[in-house]
Amino acid sequence: MPPLNEITGWLLLGGSTLLLLSMALGQIWRHSREGRLHRQRLALLEEDLRRSRERRERESSLPAAWNGKRKFRVERKVLEGGDICSFYLTPHDGRIPLPNFQPGQFLTFDFDLKGRSEVRCYSLSDAWSETFYRVSIRRKPGGLISGHFHDQINVGDLLDVRAPSGDFYLDPRGTGGVVLSGSGVGVTPVLSMMKTLLAEHSRREIWFFYGVRNGEENIIRNELRAWASLGLPNVHLQVCHTKPGPGEEPGKDFDQVGRVTVDLFRKVLPSNNFDFFTCGPGPMMQDLREGLQSWGVPESRIHDEAFEQVVRRVAVESGTIEFKRSARTIAVGGTASSLLDLATKEGIRIPAGCRVGHCGTCQTALISGQIRYTKPPAFKVEDGCCLPCVCLPQGDVVIDA
Ligand SMILES: Cc1cc2nc3c(=O)[nH]c(=O)nc-3n(C[C@H](O)[C@H](O)[C@H](O)COP(=O)(O)OP(=O)(O)OC[C@H]3O[C@@H](n4cnc5c(N)ncnc54)[C@H](O)[C@@H]3O)c2cc1C
Ligand code: FES
Incomplete structure (x- = not known):
């Protein structure tokens, strides 16, 4: 039998060899894992570059927007529910592809x-398509044009349409x-923003909040189901019902009871480090903007649009308005909401x-x-x-009015 110190020596040698071996294996495994991750990141980057090259090529090959009015034909009319009807419009002159637009424009x-x-x-309520534009219109009670x-307005009818415009839009190239x-x-x-991001396989962190009274008024049920079934880790959906209908279940038909509010954003979002795009009734937009500001979201990251004018009377300097063309002059002072309203009141x-x-x-x-704007205009006003x-x-x- 070998002496005890020889056995200990062999054991120590074996132990350290094993240790060295396992360290070397660990190192190799770490390197190969890092290499794999690196290759995956590179592949994603190449994919992003390919997509952005394709997008650039596609956009540069598209025609520019038209000036003035262009005739569009109603190709399809779809009643979506909630008193909202979608109209699919194709150019009457047959010239396609249609000019591109930024998602969020009108x-x-x-x-x-x-x-x-x-x-x-x-x-525009859909992502850009070569052949049609889509708008979705809610019937306003007593509303003239809606x-x-x-x-x-039915399939086959012609409409006079001005080109897509507006500064409430998302740049799909953002990160x-x-x-x-x-x-x-x-x-x-x-909806147009969301569809554009998904069509472009965006890897941006996307939170989509949709507020409606109940399931009957939910006009994007199919889209929501399809998006959820994609199981994308960067896409999060939150449906809010203010008055859930009988039989509607939380977690199945909706996620939250109540309106979309900044309190809800604070509850579910991981931080305030997002660009916020919100659209809804005027007073609600005002609440959301104020709430986001007090949450510390910088002004440059708050983008909102209200479909209706929020009539707010503010102090107006005393003076006169001469409507040259109508040969009328009125005195103003006290409070008013806009020059347009002052003119309308005078007929x-x-x-x-x-x-x-x-x-x-x-x-x-x-x-x-001199005039002053009560709200910075999105339209570029001529000199x-x-x-x-x-x-x-x-x-x-x-x-000159
Ligand atoms: C940028 C933008 C995008 C919009 N997108 C959509 C959309 O996707 N879907 C949708 O359903 N609606 C949308 N709207 C609202 C839409 O333009 C109409 O205001 C709405 O359909 C009501 O029109 P109406 O003729 O039916 O209403 P009416 O009440 O008949 O309009 C009647 C009178 O009110 C005046 N009027 C019209 N609009 C306003 C207003 N905003 N504030 C005060 N008076 C007004 C008209 O000059 C008219 O004299 C959008 C509005 C804006 C500004
Ligand atoms: S009515 Fe649209 S800018 Fe004034």
Whole structure:
């Protein structure tokens, strides 16, 4: 039998060899794992580059947007539920592909009803397609143009449409996380954003919030189901029902009871480090904006759009407005909501569409004097002009109306 110190020596040698071997194996395994991760990251990067190259090539081959009005034919009319109808529009001149648009932008429609011209804006509610644009319109009780769309506009009818525009949009080339939130028919622009991101296989962190009264008013049930079935780890869906219908179950038919609020964002989002895109009724947009600001979200990351003008009377400097074309002058002072409303009250008609500074329909020449905007206009106003729907006079002004 070998002496005890020889056995101990062999054991120590064997132990250290094993240790060295396992360290070497660990090192090899770590390197091969890092190599694999590195290769995966490289493959993803190459995939992103290929997609962005394809997107660039596709966009550069598309025609530019048209000027003025273009005739579109209603190809399909689909009643979605919740008193919302979608219209699929194809160009009457047959020229496709259609110009690209940024998801979140809207189309402007011109109507001549009983000799009166009416202009309305409707958000594009789908991702870009070569052959059609889609808008989804809620029937406003007693609403002139939404009612006209629902009751009078049918497959085969022609519509006068102005090119996609608007500054409430998401740049699909961006990289940071996004929160897309739409309530009621306000889901339309964020639906276009979501569909665009998914069509582009975006790897951005995406949170989609949808607020409706109940399942009956949920017009994107099929989309939500399809998105959920993709099981994408970067996509999170939150459906909020303010008044769940009988038999509707949390976790199955909806995720939250109540409206989409900043409290909900704070509860479910991992942080406030997102770009927030919200659309819904005017007062709700105001609440969300204030809530996001007090949560510390920088102004540059809050993007919102209200479909309706929030009528708010504010102090207006004393002075006069001369409506040159109508040969009328009025005195102003106290409070007012906009130059457009001041004109309308006097029976002076200034054509208007969105009434929120987006479409430019109300653009009027400012012949003399100063105005101030109550809301920064999204439309790029021409020199020497103003947008009466979102401005007020400062002292005496003369306008071409
Ligand atoms: C950028 C943008 C995108 C929109 N996208 C959609 C959409 O995707 N789906 C959808 O259903 N709706 C959308 N809307 C709302 C839509 O443009 C109409 O305001 C809505 O359909 C009501 O029009 P109406 O003719 O039926 O209503 P009416 O009440 O008949 O309009 C009647 C009168 O109100 C005036 N008026 C029109 N709009 C306003 C207003 N905003 N504020 C005050 N007075 C007004 C008109 O000049 C008219 O004299 C959007 C609005 C904007 C600004
Ligand atoms: S009506 Fe659209 S900008 Fe004034």
